[in-house]
Amino acid sequence: xxxxxxxxxxxHKECDSFFSDLxxxxxxxxxxxxxxxxxxxxxxxxxxxxxEEKVLFPALEEMTGSSExxxxxxxMEHGQIRSAMSQMDQDLxxxxxxxxxxxxxxxxxxxxxxxxKEEQILYSMSDNALMGRKDQIIxxxxxxxxx
Amino acid sequence: MFSSNxxxxxxxxxxxxxxxxxxAPLFAIIASIFIIVNPEAMFMHKDLMTxxxxxxxxxxxxxxxxxxxxxxxxxxxxxxxxxxxxxxxTLSHILMVxxxxxxxxxxIYFHSIIMISSLMLFAGFAIILLPSLLLLLKGDFQNPxxxxxxxxxxxxxxxxxxxxxxxxxxxxxxxxxxxQSFVDLHIAMGTMGWILVLVISVAFQVIPMFYVTPKxxxxxxxxxxxxxxxxxFWGLFVFEIFTGRVVQIVGVxxxxxxxxxxxxxxxxxxxxxxxPIADTTVWYWRLSLGSLLLTALVLIAxxxxxxDGLEYLVGVLFGFGFGVxxxxxxxxxxxxxxxxxxxxxxxxxxxxxxxxxLPEKGxxxxxxxxxxxxxxLLISFFIHELLVVAxxxxxxxxxxxxxxxxxxxxxxxxxxxxxxxxxxxxxxx
Ligand code: HEM
Ligand SMILES: [Fe+2]
Ligand SMILES: [Fe+2]
Numbered sequence: 001x002x003x004x005x006x007x008x009x010x011x012h013k014e015c016d017s018f019f020s021d022l023x024x025x026x027x028x029x030x031x032x033x034x035x036x037x038x039x040x041x042x043x044x045x046x047x048x049x050x051x052e053e054k055v056l057f058p059a060l061e062e063m064t065g066s067s068e069x070x071x072x073x074x075x076m077e078h079g080q081i082r083s084a085m086s087q088m089d090q091d092l093x094x095x096x097x098x099x100x101x102x103x104x105x106x107x108x109x110x111x112x113x114x115x116x117k118e119e120q121i122l123y124s125m126s127d128n129a130l131m132g133r134k135d136q137i138i139x140x141x142x143x144x145x146x147x
Numbered sequence: 148m149f150s151s152n153x154x155x156x157x158x159x160x161x162x163x164x165x166x167x168x169x170x171a172p173l174f175a176i177i178a179s180i181f182i183i184v185n186p187e188a189m190f191m192h193k194d195l196m197t198x199x200x201x202x203x204x205x206x207x208x209x210x211x212x213x214x215x216x217x218x219x220x221x222x223x224x225x226x227x228x229x230x231x232x233x234x235x236x237t238l239s240h241i242l243m244v245x246x247x248x249x250x251x252x253x254x255i256y257f258h259s260i261i262m263i264s265s266l267m268l269f270a271g272f273a274i275i276l277l278p279s280l281l282l283l284l285k286g287d288f289q290n291p292x293x294x295x296x297x298x299x300x301x302x303x304x305x306x307x308x309x310x311x312x313x314x315x316x317x318x319x320x321x322x323x324x325x326x327q328s329f330v331d332l333h334i335a336m337g338t339m340g341w342i343l344v345l346v347i348s349v350a351f352q353v354i355p356m357f358y359v360t361p362k363x364x365x366x367x368x369x370x371x372x373x374x375x376x377x378x379x380f381w382g383l384f385v386f387e388i389f390t391g392r393v394v395q396i397v398g399v400x401x402x403x404x405x406x407x408x409x410x411x412x413x414x415x416x417x418x419x420x421x422x423p424i425a426d427t428t429v430w431y432w433r434l435s436l437g438s439l440l441l442t443a444l445v446l447i448a449x450x451x452x453x454x455d456g457l458e459y460l461v462g463v464l465f466g467f468g469f470g471v472x473x474x475x476x477x478x479x480x481x482x483x484x485x486x487x488x489x490x491x492x493x494x495x496x497x498x499x500x501x502x503x504x505l506p507e508k509g510x511x512x513x514x515x516x517x518x519x520x521x522x523x524l525l526i527s528f529f530i531h532e533l534l535v536v537a538x539x540x541x542x543x544x545x546x547x548x549x550x551x552x553x554x555x556x557x558x559x560x561x562x563x564x565x566x567x568x569x570x571x572x573x574x575x576x
Contacts, residue, residue: 020359020421027424070226080491101424102500106487108422109480112356113223120290121226 174207
């Protein structure tokens, strides 16, 4: 059975790969495939965020007895990333290549920094702190209902 | 479990790093003017004008930009934040600006201010580097970038300390018998220990992250330690504890191997990008790593073939080709990103994108000027008369860069004056 870190890091990689496909398709003005890729990319990212927000973060917050601090910052960053994604969606509809690429640049840095903090700091902590419940947590994340 | 100094908090206020980024080009501009006014000096090793130009670049450009970037990177890389960021930034920045001007003009015109300027520089570096080092040592997290940064910061502080000693020697024109040994160590620590190790450590994170490439291998991640070892070995040579030509050649070849290993793996990563979009910063990275490879070649020629007078080429290739290129590429990413980021943190919605802050067209044109400047500087090695022209292109390339950065800042200021669009303004800071 994998660790929490491995499980979630793998999802980051999957989202990355959808994202670079998406960006390439927009740069080449392949609007139809871009729309389709965006759908998958958006769904994967959203599902991943909700696994963290509904399962992992609450579990960590329970351990520390506080909903402030690192998990709070991660939630806020999800907000920023979501807002960038919804604008990218808008640009796709308007077929605005320049605006999209300006935004996807920002999106890439935001998500990479965010993932890096999680992979190097938060996930490692989670594996340490939630050691005994690791399998249960992964199972809960597998079955999260994505809204 | 969450240690007290851990904060995944986002970033220090924009003004803290930005002042470093926006003033650094000024020193490169002064250096270009020195070159235009007194080109012949650049080919004379140890000319005070040359030493001044070298420090306008190593301290005024590289030093300032890296001090700014460090403040920005600590929270992201290590989950730590400098305390009182604006106070530290203000103090350090004032000392660095006055110190750099004092040292460079002092070396040429007024020796009496060299000492005080050196001390100001030491303080200016230490105000940011010491707390950063302590935070990086205390932090609970280990990664190759953090390890590399610790090493680079230690060498940076040692370089500056040795610099103060050299500055003292120049201010009262009293040189110890060991002067040349101190100089050689100062140079090795400054270029290999501080500049190279810092760039390598940043590259470990930034290249895979910004350009979505495979990570550097476990072995590559050990480079900072290996380079630290080579510098210690070199130190024993320059202080004549180890002697002989063989030792010298071995030492230089070790540096050469380290430089070319990093440069070639780095260049390879840029062929493995999953994000195929090649903006100007990709070209800056390539030029930088390519120049590093050439530096290694020239170093071999210099030591093994004992060709004299190659210091100029080494300086141009390493300082400008490698150092300035990588910094320009970094600035072109950092400034538009931070501008966007800080606006978005105040809850605005319809913010200009990174490309609005730094239009790709302007960045690309500036890159071409930079490239022409590098080529002209290299040709000037063979045709000394050309250096004036090279200096003028150099000056133009930095003026253009400065213009680009100021345009971005202007747009930021203009946008930040607008009322947040979203009612209530979700605050992300
Ligand atoms: C307080 C700060 C510093 C002071 C006062 C200082 C002072 C000096 C002095 C007086 C020399 C001339 C030595 C000689 O050849 O007799 C020198 C050389 C040199 N320094 Fe610094 N230095 C400082 C910081 C740095 C830093 C941070 C670097 C970064 C790489 C650096 C790189 C060099 C290089 C490459 C040379 C050789 C220049 C040449 O031979 O033309 N210095 N330094
Ligand atoms: Fe997340
Ligand atoms: Fe995540």
